[in-house]
Amino acid sequence: xxxxxxxxxxxxxxxxxxxxDRASGLTAVIAVHSTHLGSGAGGVRYWxxxxxxxxxxxALRLSRGMSYKNAMAGLPMGGGKGVILADEGAAKTPExxxxxxxxxxxxxxxxxxxxxxxxxxxxxxxxxxxTKHVSGLPVASGEAGGDPGPLTALGVYLGIKxxxxxxxGTDSAKDVRIAIQGVGSVGGGVxxxxxxxxxxxxxxxxxxxxxxxxxxxxxAELADSAAIxxxxxxxxxxxxxxxxxxxxxxxxxxxxxxxxxxxNQLATAADGQRIHDRGITYAxxxxxxxxxxxxxxxxxxxxxxxxxxxxxxxxIPGRLAEIWAESKASGTPASAVADRxxxxxxxxx
Numbered sequence: 001x002x003x004x005x006x007x008x009x010x011x012x013x014x015x016x017x018x019x020x021d022r023a024s025g026l027t028a029v030i031a032v033h034s035t036h037l038g039s040g041a042g043g044v045r046y047w048x049x050x051x052x053x054x055x056x057x058x059a060l061r062l063s064r065g066m067s068y069k070n071a072m073a074g075l076p077m078g079g080g081k082g083v084i085l086a087d088e089g090a091a092k093t094p095e096x097x098x099x100x101x102x103x104x105x106x107x108x109x110x111x112x113x114x115x116x117x118x119x120x121x122x123x124x125x126x127x128x129x130x131t132k133h134v135s136g137l138p139v140a141s142g143e144a145g146g147d148p149g150p151l152t153a154l155g156v157y158l159g160i161k162x163x164x165x166x167x168x169g170t171d172s173a174k175d176v177r178i179a180i181q182g183v184g185s186v187g188g189g190v191x192x193x194x195x196x197x198x199x200x201x202x203x204x205x206x207x208x209x210x211x212x213x214x215x216x217x218x219x220a221e222l223a224d225s226a227a228i229x230x231x232x233x234x235x236x237x238x239x240x241x242x243x244x245x246x247x248x249x250x251x252x253x254x255x256x257x258x259x260x261x262x263x264n265q266l267a268t269a270a271d272g273q274r275i276h277d278r279g280i281t282y283a284x285x286x287x288x289x290x291x292x293x294x295x296x297x298x299x300x301x302x303x304x305x306x307x308x309x310x311x312x313x314x315x316i317p318g319r320l321a322e323i324w325a326e327s328k329a330s331g332t333p334a335s336a337v338a339d340r341x342x343x344x345x346x347x348x349x
Contacts, residue, residue, distance in 0.1 A: 002053075004016045004056060004060075007053075007056060007057060007060055009057050009060040009061045010060055011033065011060070012348075013032065013033050013060060013063065013064075014032050014033065014034060014035060014110075015031070015032040015040075015107070015111075016029070016030075016056070016059070017030045017103070017107065019103040021096075021099040021103075023095065024093065024095035024096045024099040025087070025090075025093075025096055026100055027052075027084070027085040028044075028082060028083060028085065028100055028103060029055055029056055029059040029082070029083045029085075030059070030081070030082045030083075030103065030104070030107065031059040031063040031080060031081055032063060032078065032079070032107075032111050033060075033064045033066065033067040033078070033080065034067040034078045034079050034346045034347075034348075035078040035110060036067075036078055036346045036347045036348075037071060037076055037077060037078050037345070037346060038070075038078050039077060039078060039110060039111065039112045039133070040063065040066070040077070040079050040080025040110055040112070041066065041070060041075075041077040041078065041079070041080060041111075041112040041114070041135075041293065041296075041300070042079060042080045042081040042082070042112075042114070042116075042293070043081065043082070043113065043114040043115050043116030043119065043292075044081070044082030044083065044084060044100065044113045044115075044116055044119055045062075045081075045082070045084070045117040045118050046086050046092060046117070046118030046119050046123075047083065047085070047086055047117060047118055048085070048086045048087070048088045055083045055085050056083075058081075058083055059082070059083045061242070061263075061264045062081035062263055062264065063081035064079060065081075065263055065264055065285070066078075066079030066080060066286075066293070068286045068338070068339065068343075068346075069287070069290050069293055070293060070297065071342045071345035071346050072286065072287050072319060072338065072342050072345070073290040073293065073297075073312070074312070074315075075293065076301070077112070078346070079346075080110070080111040080112070082100070082104070082113050082116075084096070084100060086118065092123065097123055097127050098126065098129070098130050100127060101126070101127040101134070102130050102131070104127070104130075104133050104134065105130060105131035105132070105133065107133070111133065112134065112300055113127065113133065113135075114135045114293075114296045115136040115147065115296075117241075120147075121136055121138055121147050125137060134300075135296040135299045135300035136148055136295075136296045137299070139299060142305055143299070143305060144295055144303075144304045144306055144308065145296060145298070145299025146299075148291070148292030148293065148295050149185030149186055149189065150185070151291040151292050151295040151313060152185075152261055152289055152290075152291040152292035153185070153186045153188075153189025153190050153193065153261070153291070154193075154310065154313055155261075155288060155289060155291030155292075155294075155313045155316045156186060156190050156239070156259070156288055156289055157189075157190050157194065158313065158314060158316050159287070159288035159289075159317060159320055160173070160178070160235060160257075160259045160283075161173060161317065162283075162317035162320045162321060163235065163281050163283050164234070164235065164257065166257075166281050166321070167234075167256050167281035168234060168256070168257070172197065172198075173194050173197040173198065173199040174197055174198035174199065175198060175199070175200060176199050176234045176235065177199075177202070177233040177235070178194055178200070178201055178202070178233060178234065178235040178237055179201075179202045179204070179223070179236050179237065179255070180202070180203050180204070180228075181204050181205075181225060181229065181237065181238045181239060181240050181244070181260070181262075182204075182205055182225075182238065182240030182241075182262065183204075183205045183210060183211055183214050184205070184207075184210070184240075186239050187205070187237070187239030187240070187260075187261065188210075188214055190237060190239060190260075191203060191214060191218060191220070192218065195218040195219070195220065200220075201215075201218060201220035202220060202221040202222070202223050202228060202231055202233065203215050203218075203220050203221070203222055204223045204224060204225040204227070204228035205240070206240070225240070229249050229252065229253070230254060231254065232255070233254070234256065235255060235256075235257040235258070235259060236255045236258045236259075236260070237258075237259055237260035237261075238258070238260035238261075238262040238265050239260045239261045239262050240262055242262050242263050242264030242265055242285075243264060244265055245258070245265045245266050245267060245271050245275065246267040246268075246271060247267075247270075247271065247274060250271060250274045253280065255280065256279070256280060256281060257280065257281045257283075258280055258281070258282050259288060260285070260288070261288065261289040262285060263285055263286070264285065265285045266335060269336070269339075272335030272336055273333050273336075275333065275335070276334065276335075281324065281334075282334050282335060283320055284320075284323065284335050284339075286342075287319050287320055287323065287338055288316060288320065290316060291313045291316070294309055294312050294313055295309045298312075323338050
């Protein structure tokens, strides 16, 4: 396997750590992209990777995205990400979570962890017994923190509304056809908000039962998780895993807007240009999906209430509008405009 510096997604990361604890079975990667603005903050995901090198790539891409996300959200936090490699069919154990907590603590605050795919707030409680550098813990009503999913969903919903205004010229989602890929904590929350406004939804998820139940609840259509990428609609909202916007998939898109909460939606930087060339309004993922990290960052910093969290999340549409305005004025893809803004904020402009 290549050295980590030779990975295509290595971007002058400050730290990349590999952890192995034989007793608990923990195999994990923690990547810290930048601490220019503060500790590298970002969730940890528990996921099965057929090839271990893919876990390193994921950690590199996600941590860079967190640097950009935290910077664009105006948070005094850098970017980091954790990945726990799950053996296929294996369950998380208290011993594994404890080992990961010790791994985070060993970095002395360079990385602050939180909940991501495959992890829960209960897991964060278990990890917090072994490190103080953790957020997303259960909190009292009205305080910042807790499960970041619903707050991410709020930001994505507001971002979709902004994209509808930008791309379709309307302030309402009523009767707007929206295809949602992934209806877990984030995508499901987005779907409920849009349905309440009268949007016409088509839902898809690798967990067919979950998608079917939500479709029945909301009166939505149901589609295959892969086929939904080619559905004719007004908006495609990716809310599952990343790298779904590729040269091939972009050619087949039948929507004027792509706006969703999935991380790293563009498989390569060139795909941002491809989206732009097709005239599609694209919401850079790390801008639209910042609600969750705003929530857990303010919890960790002790700087805000739930009201403050939500007020900051309501700034997301304005940031997107600024990006789209610069994109239109310069002819530069929205993804590249956002990257340049974020790079300048972390001292790499």
